[in-house]
Amino acid sequence: MLEVTEVEIKKRLAFDNPWWKSGATDSRIAEWPRRAYFPGFMRLLTEVSVNRAIVLMGPRRVGKTVMLTQAIQNLIDGGTKPDHIFYVSVDTPTYTGIALERLLTWFMEIHGHKRGDRLFVFFDEIQYHPDWERHLKSLVDSFPAMRFVASGSAAAALKLRSTESGAGRFTDSLLPPLNFAEFLRFRNVDGELVVLENGRPSILNLTGLNEAFVDYINFGGFPEAVLDPRVREQMDRYVANDIVDKVLLRDIPSLYGIQDSQELKRFFTVLAYNTGSEVTLEALSQASGVAKNTLRKYLDYLEAAFLIHRLHRLDQNAQRFKRVTHFKVYLTNPSIRSALFGPVVADDPAMGRLTETAVFSQLAQSALAQGLFYARWKDGEVDIVSRGTWGKRPVTAVEIKWSDRAVTRPREELTGLLSFCARLGLTNAWVYTRTTQTQLNVDGVALAFNPVSMFCYMAAVRGIEEPLRDLLDPRTMQPLGS
Numbered sequence: 033m034l035e036v037t038e039v040e041i042k043k044r045l046a047f048d049n050p051w052w053k054s055g056a057t058d059s060r061i062a063e064w065p066r067r068a069y070f071p072g073f074m075r076l077l078t079e080v081s082v083n084r085a086i087v088l089m090g091p092r093r094v095g096k097t098v099m100l101t102q103a104i105q106n107l108i109d110g111g112t113k114p115d116h117i118f119y120v121s122v123d124t125p126t127y128t129g130i131a132l133e134r135l136l137t138w139f140m141e142i143h144g145h146k147r148g149d150r151l152f153v154f155f156d157e158i159q160y161h162p163d164w165e166r167h168l169k170s171l172v173d174s175f176p177a178m179r180f181v182a183s184g185s186a187a188a189a190l191k192l193r194s195t196e197s198g199a200g201r202f203t204d205s206l207l208p209p210l211n212f213a214e215f216l217r218f219r220n221v222d223g224e225l226v227v228l229e230n231g232r233p234s235i236l237n238l239t240g241l242n243e244a245f246v247d248y249i250n251f252g253g254f255p256e257a258v259l260d261p262r263v264r265e266q267m268d269r270y271v272a273n274d275i276v277d278k279v280l281l282r283d284i285p286s287l288y289g290i291q292d293s294q295e296l297k298r299f300f301t302v303l304a305y306n307t308g309s310e311v312t313l314e315a316l317s318q319a320s321g322v323a324k325n326t327l328r329k330y331l332d333y334l335e336a337a338f339l340i341h342r343l344h345r346l347d348q349n350a351q352r353f354k355r356v357t358h359f360k361v362y363l364t365n366p367s368i369r370s371a372l373f374g375p376v377v378a379d380d381p382a383m384g385r386l387t388e389t390a391v392f393s394q395l396a397q398s399a400l401a402q403g404l405f406y407a408r409w410k411d412g413e414v415d416i417v418s419r420g421t422w423g424k425r426p427v428t429a430v431e432i433k434w435s436d437r438a439v440t441r442p443r444e445e446l447t448g449l450l451s452f453c454a455r456l457g458l459t460n461a462w463v464y465t466r467t468t469q470t471q472l473n474v475d476g477v478a479l480a481f482n483p484v485s486m487f488c489y490m491a492a493v494r495g496i497e498e499p500l501r502d503l504l505d506p507r508t509m510q511p512l513g514s
Contacts, residue, residue, distance in 0.1 A: 070103075073099060084172065088183035469482050
């Protein structure tokens with residue numbers, strides 16, 4: 033049987049690195065808008081004083097390969113010689129079974145590089161290489177002058193293994209779905225709808241901002257869907273088949289040895305439809321037909337893969353339950369639900385839960401997410417309770433609404449919130465509504481009302497390059513100094 037020769041593999045390497053000959057990357061990709069995380073990624077990449085590989089994690093189709101390509105072009109534009117940059121997509125069939133060390137050696141042989149040369153090496157989709165973390169760590173140790181970047185979509189394995197095996201050698205970098213601020217910028221409407229003035233958002237066109245917010249829920253998490261109308265018209269095929277199926281039917285099963293991938297898909301479909309709802313393992317088991325012990329594993333896998341985010345429950349005293357039986361599940365990207373079950377309109381019954389999901393898709397990208405819960409008891413609920421990192425007493429209580437009824441009927445619509453505040457002696461609370469921006473004092477509680485689309489924008493723009501907790505006052509979830 034014929035085998036792929038070294039000559040043919042080197043030809044393929046040259047094909048995958050066209051800048052060796054042309055001096056530039058694909059101009060179409062280079063012209064795409066940069067993700068807001070790009071400057072921070074470039075700072076990591078060009079920081080040569082620390083001998084670490086960058087592990088770029090994130091869901092499928094959020095722009096990781098595009099960002100790598102743009103980083104390569106940025107290096108070239110900054111004076112790095114094109115033949116000092118090496119890119120390999122590890123899942124390319126030609127490279128199956130070839131060690132990372134061997135691929136690097138061939139690259140160095142092609143161009144006559146020496147071990148101490150400053151080279152930039154990119155391994156895309158690295159999770160498909162067996163024991164990638166051990167091999168990458170060895171390369172980092174053996175070639176300290178080189179900068180290594182690994183990226184992949186199966187974030188569960190990347191997160192787990194980079195933490196366990198790359199201690200001191202890997203720096204994790206997360207590229208999440210587009211947040212709301214990026215979405216507006218990609219559509220070139222941010223300056224028309226909302227702007228930041230002295231660190232605070234100022235709405236220029238609330239109707240337009242809310243329309244854009246609904247669009248964001250329907251297709252806004254994926255850069256290609258934002259930029260290409262053909263993708264938006266086929267979100268069911270683009271997301272449900274190309275993204276969800278590959279993750280649920282291939283990536284996660286292959287990484288964790290799951291035998292019944294269709295069972296995993298059915299379970300995820302149930303979660304996606306109920307995003308923003310409180311669930312129990314018992315109810316999920318009945319709805320999906322999956323055993324509870326298996327469900328626990330599936331939840332861990334899906335959360336590690338950045339597909340869902342779990343929010344844990346507090347009681348009316350803001351205390352955690354000793355036995356976790358109830359929790360909320362949010363998609364990390366609300367447009368996945370729309371792709372699976374169809375787009376929504378502004379007055380769709382699902383908009384309330386999708387609005388909550390959109391809020392958490394911003395907050396889950398920040399360090400603040402670690403201190404967030406929801407409260408629920410026999411006759412009341414609060415959507416968000418922030419306990420911060422300073423103790424057990426709640427810092428703030430927040431309600432998320434896609435209506436304005438709470439402004440005209442606060443005692444009826446905000447019963448749980450007001451009861452919670454009274455029980456814990458809270459004198460301030462925040463309510464995010466569809467269109468209203470005002471303040472009311474109800475039963476001794478100062479309620480600040482603001483449009484939820486504005487809050488999503490604020491949370492997104494504040495959480496991109498610095499932890500959200502450093503820019504929002506954790507007591508009020510408002511900009512510091514306001």
